[in-house]
Amino acid sequence: xxxxxxxxxxxxxxxxxxxxxxxxxxxxxxxxxxIITVLLDSVSDYxxxxxxxxxxxxxxxxxxxxxxxxxxxxxxxxxxxxVFSPFGIIDLLSILPTYLSMLLPxxxxxxxxxxxxxxxxxxILKLVQYIGEANYLITALIASKRKIFIFFFGxxxxxxxxxxxxxxxxxxxxxxxxxxxxxxWAIVTLTTVGYGDIIPNTSFGQAVSGLIMLIGYSLLAxxxxxxxxxxxxxxxxEEKTISCDVCEKNDLDxxxxxxxxxxxxxxT
Numbered sequence: 453x454x455x456x457x458x459x460x461x462x463x464x465x466x467x468x469x470x471x472x473x474x475x476x477x478x479x480x481x482x483x484x485x486x487i488i489t490v491l492l493d494s495v496s497d498y499x500x501x502x503x504x505x506x507x508x509x510x511x512x513x514x515x516x517x518x519x520x521x522x523x524x525x526x527x528x529x530x531x532x533x534x535v536f537s538p539f540g541i542i543d544l545l546s547i548l549p550t551y552l553s554m555l556l557p558x559x560x561x562x563x564x565x566x567x568x569x570x571x572x573x574x575x576i577l578k579l580v581q582y583i584g585e586a587n588y589l590i591t592a593l594i595a596s597k598r599k600i601f602i603f604f605f606g607x608x609x610x611x612x613x614x615x616x617x618x619x620x621x622x623x624x625x626x627x628x629x630x631x632x633x634x635x636x637w638a639i640v641t642l643t644t645v646g647y648g649d650i651i652p653n654t655s656f657g658q659a660v661s662g663l664i665m666l667i668g669y670s671l672l673a674x675x676x677x678x679x680x681x682x683x684x685x686x687x688x689x690e691e692k693t694i695s696c697d698v699c700e701k702n703d704l705d706x707x708x709x710x711x712x713x714x715x716x717x718x719x720t
Contacts (some may be wrong), residue, residue, distance in 0.1 A: 459529040464520070479520070486546075505701040514550040571718060592682035599678045607671065611638040614664055621657045626650070642668040 463471045492498045493506045521543045525531040534540045615635035622628040627650040628637065637650045641664045652658050 457527045460523055465523055514547050519545050554572055561674050594680055596678045596682040602674060603674055611635055611642055614638045622652050626653045
């Protein structure tokens with residue numbers, strides 16, 4: 453029984469074996485097809501013409517993903533470590549709405565369940581675990597969160613100050629009827645979106661708006677530089693660590709035998 457569980461774990465969680473790669477490829481195709489089914493089911497014309505086929509396809513994918521979910525729980529040492537992991541929660545959300553629609557009949561309830569079925573789209577997030585470079589990006593984002601927060605806090609101060617200045621310069625006659633609305637304009641201008649619903653009319657206001665645009669272009673490079681720097685560091689440190697296939701912990705020592713978070717055997 454133990455050997456069978458380990459074999460299932462190698463196929464489901466591993467990507468180094470031939471059967472593991474084949475399982476991943478089949479799963480990715482099933483995820484994409486299930487998302488297409490949900491999207492087509494939301495179109496009234498397709499729902500009327502092919503509703504029965506879409507319903508059958510939905511149950512096929514639900515049963516398939518349910519079997520996958522149960523096998524993942526079966527083959528790990530601590531099933532709850534997978535159940536409460538991010539991908540475990542995504543797996544549960546992807547199959548739960550279909551069963552709820554069967555257990556909670558009624559026209560109004562079914563309309564709500566129909567919306568919940570869109571949660572299956574979150575399965576697309578599972579695709580990132582099949583891209584090795586995604587681990588570098590996630591590590592870099594986590595490492596740079598403090599710097600990004602400081603940068604974001606600085607941007608908030610800039611838009612509050614410049615929005616308040618534009619409120620004093622332009623006033624209600626130009627559409628800057630309140631400080632929050634002026635701050636909204638500053639955010640739109642700083643991000644170079646420029647909806648055009650509010651525009652400055654005075655020469656001084658136009659000069660300030662030009663300054664905000666230049667600041668916006670300059671600020672775009674800051675988070676990119678921060679993440680790029682951390683990404684370079686993450687690639688170097690990643691070579692000295694390994695990740696757990698079950699709970700996705702990616703800072704384990706390269707010589708680790710067991711994961712110190714979920715207790716799963718590493719590398720098998």
